[in-house]
């Protein structure tokens with residue numbers, strides 16, 4: 331009797347695990363075989379971020395065409411990445427005269443083009459060089475992806491490109507891009523994103539270390555009565571912008587909740603704000619974050635692709651046009667969908683420390699936004 335019960339439990343487990351495995355295979359099958367065609371372009375693809383980002387996008391089964399553009403060295407990067415036996419077809423384009431082709435029919439454009447910081451520099455010190463690079467790339471995007479936000483889509487193109495801006499200073503380069511698209515009559519605020527995912531990745535990593543929880547695993551937590559009280563991953567929203575004190579991690583909303591002291595929260599906040607500088611100093615003149623940025627950029631692009639493909643409830647933090655505060659651009663949680671931004675989510679309840687941080691960041695972020703807008707209109 332007992333052995334027949336054990337047999338039937340075993341066979342039920344086998345049935346349910348093979349059903350689960352089947353569902354998993356089906357899910358994988360969907361992403362590999364029936365996922366719609368999606369073209370992703372990386373502008374600045376031969377750089378420190380561009381190369382690992384190209385690799386990670388090549389590994390993404392949602393990508394069918396990968397377009398790698400730079401002012402130099404892209405043929406080599408494209409040849410190299412194209413030997414990886416994944417779904418996407420890879421093409422490399424070099425030089426401005428080929429930018430149009432690189433952008434043709436693109437769904438997501440990721441821009442890591444431009445110079446990185448050296449020790450002692452702020453991100454704003456990059457403005458003089460990177461503002462011009464971003465402006466010229468966005469002028470081309472407006473021309474070759476004319477449906478980035480036009481109310482009446484061009485008959486010549488079916489592109490619905492989302493723009494993921496990585497080039498620094500993000501607080502200013504996103505407003506520059508918006509102005510360029512506005513001038514060209516192709517601006518849609520739903521399709522322009524400043525990539526701040528690295529701030530979230532850092533906040534999660536540093537928080538998990540302090541809270542002594544596994545950073546990259548989904549897990550369950552039980553209360554003393556053995557009821558499950560938390561099930562999920564480490565998460566920390568990061569709002570504001572992407573430079574120094576404009577980076578505001580909301581540790582009061584972190585999951586799972588941990589009993590951290592005010593001093594610990596202050597230290598975690600400061601470390602997240604200085605995360606980029608930590609890498610710049612460790613690289614001692616050889617650039618800024620490239621590998622972790624490529625990872626964070628690939629995560630955000632994947633979220634954009636999932637949104638475009640109609641996956642529900644895709645939420646990431648991003649620096650977008652916003653009414654969450656009085657500032658015209660602000661990073662917060664954003665729901666992604668078929669049109670890009672479906673919803674800019676609010677800040678949620680803030681601790682007094684976070685409220686103070688929010689007020690402190692506004693003047694700097696406002697000045698960076700205004701600087702970008704002025705540059706785009708004066709040049």
Ligand SMILES: NC(=O)c1ccc[n+]([C@@H]2O[C@H](COP(=O)([O-])OP(=O)(O)OC[C@H]3O[C@@H](n4cnc5c(N)ncnc54)[C@H](O)[C@@H]3O)[C@@H](O)[C@H]2O)c1
Nearest residue numbers: 374376377378379400401442443444445446496497498623
């Ligand atoms: N948003 C973030 O969180 C974040 C994180 C890390 C770095 N960044 C920024 O990303 C940018 C790139 O960093 P990196 O380490 O890859 O620099 P890098 O110098 O290694 O690479 C930049 C690449 O851009 C290319 N480039 C320059 N002008 C171009 C143009 N007009 N068109 C196309 N490509 C062009 C260069 O040829 C080079 O290959 C920097 O501005 C850096 O500050 C942002």
Ligand SMILES: O=C(O)C[C@H](O)C(=O)O
Nearest residue numbers: 447498605606607618619
């Ligand atoms: O810090 C930098 O200059 C690069 C980037 O913005 C980062 O946060 O790592």
